[in-house]
Each structure stands twice: as C-alpha cells, then as structure tokens.
Amino acid sequence: MKTLLRPALTLFAALSVLTGLLYPLAVTGAGQALFPRQAAGSLVERDGKLVGSALIGQNFSSPRYFWGRPSATAPTANNATASSGSNLGPLNPALSDAVKGRIAALRAADPGNTAPVPADLVTASASGLDPHITPAAARYQAARVARERGLPLDAVNGLIEASTEGRDWRLFGEPRVNVLELNLALDQRR
Template identity: 50%
Template sequence: MQDLIFSIRSIATLWILTAFLYPLLIFLIGQTVFPFQANGSLLTNAQGEVVGSVLIGQTFTEDKYFWGRPSVVDYSEGEDANPTGLSGGSNLASENPDLLERIKAEAERLKSFGVEPTANLLYSSGSGLDPHISPAAAAAQLERVAKARGLRMEAVQSLITQNTEGRFLGIFGDPGINVLTLNMALDNIKS
C-alpha cells in the first residue's frame, strides 16, 4: 500500500511540474524576455496592421515586389489559401516528370518577366514555408522591381544589401534575404 501511495504522489508531483509549472515558466520567460518571437514574430505596416510573420514566406505576385520561393503549400494566395500551419515539400523525386515540368514552366515564366532563374526562384524549400531568398535571387529581380517602382537600381540594390542577413554565427548556412522585410522596406521609400 505504501508503494501505491508513493507512486500516486510521484505521478501527481510530476504531472503538476510538467503539465502546469514548466509550461507556465516557459510562457512567462517567452513573454518577458522574447515577446516578439513568442508571439509569432509578426510585422506590422505603418497603419499598425499585421502584414505577416518573418518566419513564414508569403506569395508576392506584383511586379513591384520581390518574389519569394515557390511553394507547394498555398499559404497566402486566393480562395485555396491554407494558412493552418500545414507545411511540407512536394515529395516528388528529382527525376519525376511532374517536378521537371513545373520547374520548366516556372523558368519560362521568370524569363518572360526578364528574371534570370536561380535555384531559389525555381525550387521550393523542404518545409514549403521558407521566407528567405538568396542575394543572387534578389539580384535577378532587381531590374524588374526598380522599373516597376520607378526607382534607380542603386536605391533598390542598397535595400537588398541592408536586408541581407549573414551566416548564423558567421559560419553556418548561407546569407539570405527575408522577402517580407525587403518588400516592406520598398513600400517605405518614396519614388
């Protein structure tokens, strides 16, 4: 009987610690030390409206904006948008004819807009939600965006440089540009 009482007490103590106290502690630390990150890393425009998260890519289709990576997840486009947190790649093998056809079609679409296709503009990320493109992908779109906005290419290049994030700790990963923050910076400058 004593072992049973000890077991019940242990279970109750661990349950209170792991189901209530630990989550409460993490919540309080997140809200006090990291409130921006804990609340979804949401960005707002000049009117105070939430325009998106720096963590999740968005679909930009207008010429005046830089375009992000393609995604098999319809997270922000049209009636079929599915912003429920679903993510994932197409799971198509590199030799799959459907994938090859999609990439060829995307390359032709980019060329029709005067954009030299780069890997970031042709291939989706593994999660389908990557908000970043490479500096080369931004440079490939530079002329199109500058022309659509009536800006000098040097001004747009300066924004690209300002919004380029370096390697993590200086050694991990590749430099990248968050498309949402770059496009918001474009919206904040005058022609």
C-alpha cells in the same frame, strides 16, 4: 497488485503535471520574458497595421515586388496551419514539371533576363513557409522590380544590400534576404 498500481499512478500523475503543464508554462514564460517579439510571432506592423510576420513567407505576385520561394502548403500558399514540403523527390516528374513552370513564369515576367535562375526561386523549402531568399535570388529580380517601379537599378540593389542578413553569430546559416521586409523597404521608397 495494489502496492504496485498506486505508486505507478502517482508517478504518472506527477510527471503529467510536470511535463504537460509546469514545463510548458515555464518555457512559454521564459520565451515571452527574454524574447517578446519572437514569442509573439515576429509580427511586422506598418502605420499601425499588421502586414505579416518576419517568420512566415508572404505571397507576392505583382512584378513590382520581389517574389519569395514557392510554397508547397495547401490549400493556399504560405498556409502556416499546413506547413510541409512537397515531398517530391529529385527524380519525380511532378517536381521537374513544377520547376519548369516556375522558370517559365520568371522568364515571362522578365523576358530580357537571361541569367541562370537561382534554385530557391523555383523550389519550395522543407516547411513551405520560408520568408527568405538568397541575395542571388533577390539580385536576379532586381532589374524587373526597378523597371516596374521606375527606380534606378543601383537604388534597388542598395535596398537588397541593406536588407541582407548575415550568418547567425557569423557561423550558422547563409546570408539571406527577408522578402517581406525588402518589399516594405521598396514601398517606403515609392
């Protein structure tokens, strides 16, 4: 028994150090060396002040700003410590009620807008933290934001176009707009 136990414990200890300590340190070090901004959380600063992260959705509620995807995190929206989806299936009445309520809120904020509401403005992402919306969702809100800020609609649409990110490596994902960065670009326009 002793001859079997000693090698097993030695292997257990060696693998614990290797996979529990050395490997995480090596990956963290490589990440910080090769991708320092991303490894630090892709933090966004303006005028020396931290305003958010480009990786985590922000909660904008003023009609002067573009709104992001709804967040299913609890107890507050965009809570990075509670990342999760709503886990409501497509036939769940609670999901249907939530979507109807979100559509009503969008219609109330912009009563003249009769265009179909893009799905990403009324459904939460799987993580509940998505910082992006589709270009269609941004264009849907453009008239409201332009009116609230007293800007020409063409200028707001130009900011949307300039803020639209393409597919990763022209292959993966879909075009998207980072809501925080778009709203910061709006604030610079005044």
